[in-house]
Amino acid sequence: MSVKSGYVAILGRPNVGKSTLVNYLVGQKISIVTHKPQTTRNKIFGIANFKEGQIILIDTPGLHKANKELNKAMMKEALRSIEDADLNIFITDVSPNNFEKDQEFLKILENRKNLLFINKIDLIKKPELLPMIEKYNDTGLFLEIVPISLLKGDNLEKITEVIFKYLPEGPAFYPDDITSTESIRFIVAEIIREKVFLKTREEIPYSTSVIIDYFQEEDDIVKIGATIIVEKDSQKKIVIGSKGSMIKEIGKAAREELEIFLGKKVFLELFVKVVKNWTKNPRKVQEFLGK
Ligand SMILES: Nc1nc2c(ncn2[C@@H]2O[C@H](COP(=O)(O)OP(=O)(O)OP(=O)(O)O)[C@@H](O)[C@H]2O)c(=O)[nH]1
Ligand SMILES: [Mg+2]
Incomplete structure (x- = not known):
């Protein structure tokens, strides 16, 4: 066939x-x-x-x-x-x-x-x-x-x-054991961004980007550091939450899903940083949308 x-x-x-x-x-x-x-x-x-x-x-x-x-x-x-x-x-x-x-x-x-x-x-x-x-x-x-x-x-x-x-006839382009050509780091950043989308309201999801700072895979654990970028000081306050409650919640949800995705225990360290009005700045958009 x-x-x-x-x-x-x-x-x-x-x-x-x-x-x-x-x-x-x-x-x-x-x-x-x-x-x-x-x-x-x-x-x-x-x-x-x-x-x-x-x-x-x-x-x-x-x-x-x-x-x-x-x-x-x-x-x-x-x-x-x-x-x-x-x-x-x-x-x-x-x-x-x-x-x-x-x-x-x-x-x-x-x-x-x-x-x-x-x-x-x-x-x-x-x-x-x-x-x-x-x-x-x-x-x-x-x-x-x-x-x-x-x-x-x-x-x-x-x-x-x-x-x-x-679809046209022709052989497969990729081996049958890969499900995406996206990098693990990209998908990890997306999973963290999803949790920000789900846990915060109004303009915050649309002002957020996630950058992976480090990704160290060891035998029985993956250590990940990521920065959540927002565009205003007031947004940073909300993402961190009172006594760090919001960032803790985001981190917990992200870590649980990352452990399933990576099939290993995950240590996740999250930072929050303001880059003023990045969604309106073409150069910053390219930087934060890049894979
Ligand atoms: N009721 C209902 N909800 C659905 C169905 N399929 C998807 N959804 C929900 O629709 C919402 C949007 O789904 P997504 O897959 O994120 O939609 P999308 O088109 O990728 O959205 P963007 O990335 O924002 O363009 C999610 O809450 C889904 O669970 C369906 O068949 N019925
Ligand atoms: Mg979509």
């Missing part, structure tokens, strides 16, 4: 479930997921192997209007990933006016091979789906439209079936 392989870009507005899809297909959490929009900031490569072949997934930052330098850089990452892709999966969810909100981003799909996944169908009743499908179908942009629920597991068998239907 011939095998297929190729690059699949996962695109869509923030919070629709792009990273959830990537983790599901890879079978391991390589891309962080939160209930807040604009969680993912880079394009992130995940590798998924099946008997039909290999899918190289490109997770991307959610498509949105970008004003700040950080957001412009995020959008650039998302749009660039289309250039590398053999196939695009555009994801939308079932929130009100999803089609209208997707409008301005659909044009990037013109003259390309695209699938549409309508995710979170657990949140609506079946009859509400049909008119939604019709609207997207009328654009003529999609080879197929697949309603799914990644959370509840609805219709997931369709996902690989439809991807392999449109």
Whole structure:
């Protein structure tokens, strides 16, 4: 039997479930997921192997209007990933006016091979789906439209079936024992950033970046030092919390997940540093978004 392989870009507005899809297909959490929009900031490569072949997934930052330098850089990452892709999966969810909100981003799909996944169908009743499908179908942009629920597991068998239907024939690009081309350090920084996203509120998640200061692997423990960058003194106070309570909580949650990810005991040391207005400074954005 011939095998297929190729690059699949996962695109869509923030919070629709792009990273959830990537983790599901890879079978391991390589891309962080939160209930807040604009969680993912880079394009992130995940590798998924099946008997039909290999899918190289490109997770991307959610498509949105970008004003700040950080957001412009995020959008650039998302749009660039289309250039590398053999196939695009555009994801939308079932929130009100999803089609209208997707409008301005659909044009990037013109003259390309695209699938549409309508995710979170657990949140609506079946009859509400049909008119939604019709609207997207009328654009003529999609080879197929697949309603799914990644959370509840609805219709997931369709996902690989439809991807392999449109991937080119060819041998695997990567060995079958790797799940991502991202560095361990990058994923470690992302796991810490996820905990900041989950534990803090308002503008703090959007003002935060995480830099790994040291990463020392020993026989039975990994020692990690990381700096959480924020952009105002007031944010530093909040991230540290009263008597260090917040940073302790972030550290505990991050360490627990890092121990699972690295399969070893972890010693985690966290620092907090202010870099004034870094999200508005193109040079700093490049530095802190870099992998
Ligand atoms: N109800 C419901 N929630 C879902 C489903 N799939 C994902 N979610 C939730 O949607 C939220 C966003 O998921 P992500 O995977 O982070 O979304 P994303 O598109 O990567 O978001 P950005 O990185 O911000 O662009 C998380 O809280 C998920 O648990 C689903 O099928 N149903
Ligand atoms: Mg994401």
